[in-house]
Amino acid sequence: MDATIALDAMGGDHGPQVVVPAALRMLKKHPELKLILVGDSAQIASFIGNQDAPVQQRLSVHHASQVVAMNESPAKALRLKKDSSMRVAINLVKSGDAQACVSAGNTGALMATARFVLKTLPHIDRPAICTALPTKTGHTHMLDLGANVDSTAEHLLQFSVMGSVLTEAVDNLPNPRVGLLNIGEEDMKGNEQVKKAALLLEEAAINYIGFVEGDDIFKGTVDVIVCDGFVGNVALKTSEGVAQMITHYVKQAFKRNLLTKIAALFALPVIKTLRRQIDPRRYNGASLLGLQGIVIKSHGGADELAFTYAISEAIREVEKSVPTQISHQLDAILGN
């Protein structure tokens, strides 16, 4: 894997403190990988320290003088932050100096900037955000997770094709099962966009399995879940909220008294295994699909381990040339 990936070293809640150690860890793990750290070169250097030559040679720093704030409006970031670490990282993808970029920065600004710099693929009206989520049997991919609101049936079809191609590529899974998120499995249920999208998906050359409901996301019975970004974002955040609440109750229950604390000692190894299995950090790294280039969004609060998963997602998408594959599939399905 001799990919070169640009990292927005200043993005996210922790900036270079997390991004640089994550980068070093990945360089040690992947002997062919090259990384470009984009951002304040002095700050970045202070986190690199002394590295062995085999790592040092594959790591470069690209200075950028500005940082996009986590709460900055996308329009303002686009207009006023032309030398931001985020924008420069995307520019490196545009120029071909990098094959992908990863940022933990502000999602809206990242999407707006990536769209402005890289442009969308032919047949794509709106890029979408896609991530993997854990299921009872493995994982599934879901999109859109918030890039769009009020998606039309045609947008949902575009998301379906993108999600199907991504899943087939990164999971080596031929013909992934694509489901349309709805509020019932019967044909008559749902809103107009979803009903119309179902008709389009039935005709498309993807493995469309029909409507799925919110609880189907985690069953392992569908590989790609397609929905409007408003709905997808609410579903994603809701699932995070439930997991946090359950964790809270588990902690409380084991802390209650001496007996429960003893029980906790016995249960600890099991709980640790469990936490590893559904550790959200393993699912860090959402793809901005539909662009002429690979852009991966890390969670803003990602720690070092979580950020390495976002870099891994970038590597997989570079290896499989995901944008090119999406483009071919869109050509085949949506005409020339």
Add this chain to the structure above:
Amino acid sequence: MDATIALDAMGGDHGPQVVVPAALRMLKKHPELKLILVGDSAQIASFIGNQDAPVQQRLSVHHASQVVAMNESPAKALRLKKDSSMRVAINLVKSGDAQACVSAGNTGALMATARFVLKTLPHIDRPAICTALPTKTGHTHMLDLGANVDSTAEHLLQFSVMGSVLTEAVDNLPNPRVGLLNIGEEDMKGNEQVKKAALLLEEAAINYIGFVEGDDIFKGTVDVIVCDGFVGNVALKTSEGVAQMITHYVKQAFKRNLLTKIAALFALPVIKTLRRQIDPRRYNGASLLGLQGIVIKSHGGADELAFTYAISEAIREVEKSVPTQISHQLDAILGN
């Protein structure tokens, strides 16, 4: 509490097998409560058996010859099932023979029939489905959960008033905090309906606290969560799905080997406490709000315990005359 409540004894996956024992349990618990079991009188009688006079006196059976199937279309149920247990139970509310009804039957048919028979309150375009959900600190109410798709800003305002009144009444909680479900807390985020609804809610005489996100549902920081029915239904089902997946992983983790099985023995009392705390059966009983009468929807798969919670919800709403209170509040907020 001398309320009379009609129960659709044939509704749900289990019909009288669950509804009748639940009814008997509630009659024993509430010495003033009166219940009318509606449905096939022979079947119902076989589940009643011999009861003490104090229970028997407060239990009556009202025969209905038809049953609405769980997958029957609302339009068909409305047209062809005029003597269904569901419809007759609603008729008893309309005639004043009962102050509320509870059904575990098909949600679409229940909503359509209730709306047709009871009519909506003045100022209400569309009734909404509202239920309590567990949070880290207690519970919250959320609506709409699937009665409506494509809700306008005005519908969201109506839902807000109804949810606020219900929560204040059944939780004895003055000025409940009302949040609008969105995909970000910033003003610029969200779809047009939500942005417009926010402006209406700011002006209304309710305790509107602003936008909330999916993960806020379970934090205990908001008492009423308002959203479109498509979004709410997806969020509800998603939360059920996450909880099921986590339960699945917990079971797997404790079953892995001899050591984990020993750990399970120690953890069992804690797990039992936990299951009780977030037992979804405790939250069974969704309110169909906005009607001229009290209609409670039990989960179709409810067991005896779960069904008693739906009856309890009906009792609370009768005690507090929820529809009358909603009507007054709507008059005050939306004019005469």
